[in-house]
Amino acid sequence: MTKKWWHNKVAYQIYPKSFYDSNGDGIGDIPGIISKLDYLQDLGVDIIWLSPCYQSPLADQGYDISDYYNIDPRFGTMADMDCLIAEAKKRNMYILMDLVVNHCSDEHEWFRKACEDPDGKYGNFFYLRDKKEGELPTNWRSYFGGSVWEDLPGTNKQYLHVFHKKQPDLNWENPELREEVYKNINWWLDKGLGGFRIDAIMNIKKALPFRSYEPDREDGLAGIHNMLQEARGIGEFLGEMRDRTFKKYDAFSVGEVFNEKPEEIPDFIGENGYFSSMFDFNEAICGQSPNGWYDASPVTPDDYKRACFEAQEKIGTIGFLSNIIENHDEPRGVSRYIPAGDCCNESKKMLAALNFLLRGLPFIYQGQELGMENTTFSSIEEVDDISTLDEYQVALNAGLTPEEALQSVAGHSRDNARTPMQWSDAANAGFTTGTPWLKVNPNYTSINAAAQMEDPDSVHSFYKQLIALRKNPAYSETIVYGTLEPVWKERHNLMAYYRRGEKTLLVIGNYQREEQKIVLSGMPKTVLLNNYPTLVMENGVVTMRGYQVLVLEM
Numbered sequence: 001m002t003k004k005w006w007h008n009k010v011a012y013q014i015y016p017k018s019f020y021d022s023n024g025d026g027i028g029d030i031p032g033i034i035s036k037l038d039y040l041q042d043l044g045v046d047i048i049w050l051s052p053c054y055q056s057p058l059a060d061q062g063y064d065i066s067d068y069y070n071i072d073p074r075f076g077t078m079a080d081m082d083c084l085i086a087e088a089k090k091r092n093m094y095i096l097m098d099l100v101v102n103h104c105s106d107e108h109e110w111f112r113k114a115c116e117d118p119d120g121k122y123g124n125f126f127y128l129r130d131k132k133e134g135e136l137p138t139n140w141r142s143y144f145g146g147s148v149w150e151d152l153p154g155t156n157k158q159y160l161h162v163f164h165k166k167q168p169d170l171n172w173e174n175p176e177l178r179e180e181v182y183k184n185i186n187w188w189l190d191k192g193l194g195g196f197r198i199d200a201i202m203n204i205k206k207a208l209p210f211r212s213y214e215p216d217r218e219d220g221l222a223g224i225h226n227m228l229q230e231a232r233g234i235g236e237f238l239g240e241m242r243d244r245t246f247k248k249y250d251a252f253s254v255g256e257v258f259n260e261k262p263e264e265i266p267d268f269i270g271e272n273g274y275f276s277s278m279f280d281f282n283e284a285i286c287g288q289s290p291n292g293w294y295d296a297s298p299v300t301p302d303d304y305k306r307a308c309f310e311a312q313e314k315i316g317t318i319g320f321l322s323n324i325i326e327n328h329d330e331p332r333g334v335s336r337y338i339p340a341g342d343c344c345n346e347s348k349k350m351l352a353a354l355n356f357l358l359r360g361l362p363f364i365y366q367g368q369e370l371g372m373e374n375t376t377f378s379s380i381e382e383v384d385d386i387s388t389l390d391e392y393q394v395a396l397n398a399g400l401t402p403e404e405a406l407q408s409v410a411g412h413s414r415d416n417a418r419t420p421m422q423w424s425d426a427a428n429a430g431f432t433t434g435t436p437w438l439k440v441n442p443n444y445t446s447i448n449a450a451a452q453m454e455d456p457d458s459v460h461s462f463y464k465q466l467i468a469l470r471k472n473p474a475y476s477e478t479i480v481y482g483t484l485e486p487v488w489k490e491r492h493n494l495m496a497y498y499r500r501g502e503k504t505l506l507v508i509g510n511y512q513r514e515e516q517k518i519v520l521s522g523m524p525k526t527v528l529l530n531n532y533p534t535l536v537m538e539n540g541v542v543t544m545r546g547y548q549v550l551v552l553e554m
């Protein structure tokens, strides 16, 4: 395998709106990010992925871009962005931006021009169909609920949007559109970006000609996955994009890839793959129900283990997954993957180690390094996220009372990850001197960066140790390139694996509050990490305490 500059890196995702507000308007911004670069460097982060901060009406918090060449004034200026790239470079850090090109905003110039002249050049940038009274072109349900078809203002046509109606899908079949996309990517890479995280990319290839599918809910609509399953040939677009952009710059690219076909994995992330890496969402999709969030099941420790190992096995040494326990679309990992009532420093550290030492690139989402938890909602009025609002409606339609509906979506809400970063125990968690755009999680008085940075036993300090271990020259080769081999796979509430390279490491997590005994096959040479002050071992038998995690050199 050809070694790449990003293989041994540690990445961190910033959700700019909620990271740090430098001017008191309640919205996080780029100058705020610049002022926290030293914090990230101290943690050991090398790559920073910024969720979108381009010009946008923020209908989907920036995933609806109205100008790909400008920064939204709420986040700062282009000069701020240039400064961020330069300041990161000084610290040997790389900035990734979010590439959102399945769709743009309905306030983008292309869309406005398409409305003015649907049969002209820009009409063909979108998927337009003639409007027929009482009949939609297809019965697809958008990811955010309702039909994917919306009237094209001022015309007798309708346009396709697989996400929100303010996010019209771009027509990738049109080479002129693809040229515009590549031009934009290269323009940013010329500025010195490290690369991109690529949003919702599996949606760019549609199964043509469009047709309807068997309805899967009472609304008579069918989920988008029906159409995506039938789509063939996405590789032609992705390969072209790679060759025309990322490859020329040796840029890092990580795809938000869902439902790829197993035989396609080498094409996606193998040598000369479409992307450098792709996210592992196998844990994130655990427990999902086709009926909606209200019907989802909790994820058990055994589910979590199975999902991780399944993903690891699927990829093997073909390439590198990007491993996450959460992102801006997910609830907080510690609230989701640790059984209810057991969320504590030990269990948070255990989850961190089990995930962080998997083969692949570790991505940390802002606040994860503090063990930030899900927030509470006292009414649906407190919810901002469009996805949660839709799922709340789905729950009501299924017959739940408003209280039950709120209860059932709360634990899944994307807002859990979007509450402001908890910097200190000052007002508003030190995030802003103004009124935060989204309510701060009330637990900031006990969970915050300032307190944890001073505490050698904090979750933050544990993350620092994990990062340092990955970078330690003695273990780096093994952690980055070594194989992963599950062990004691069938044992209940125990997740353990070997990493084998130059060295042999054994990672063991006791995924329950009760103790559990393990018989080791040899004597450990070194205890590299332990989330308890001691290791209880007698005649090769280790008594693992509740949620204890060990990283042993064997």
Ligand code: TEU
Residues within 6 Å of the ligand: 060, 063, 064, 100, 143, 163, 199, 200, 256, 258, 328, 329, 387, 414
């Ligand atoms: O998410 C794409 C995606 O697959 C969604 O289905 C996501 O899982 C869902 O919104 C969760 O409720 C990306 C972005 O990460 C997300 O923030 C955007 O809303 C979406 O694309 C549209 O750009």
Ligand code: CA
Residues within 6 Å of the ligand: 021, 022, 023, 024, 025, 026, 027, 028, 029, 074
């Ligand atoms: Ca601000």
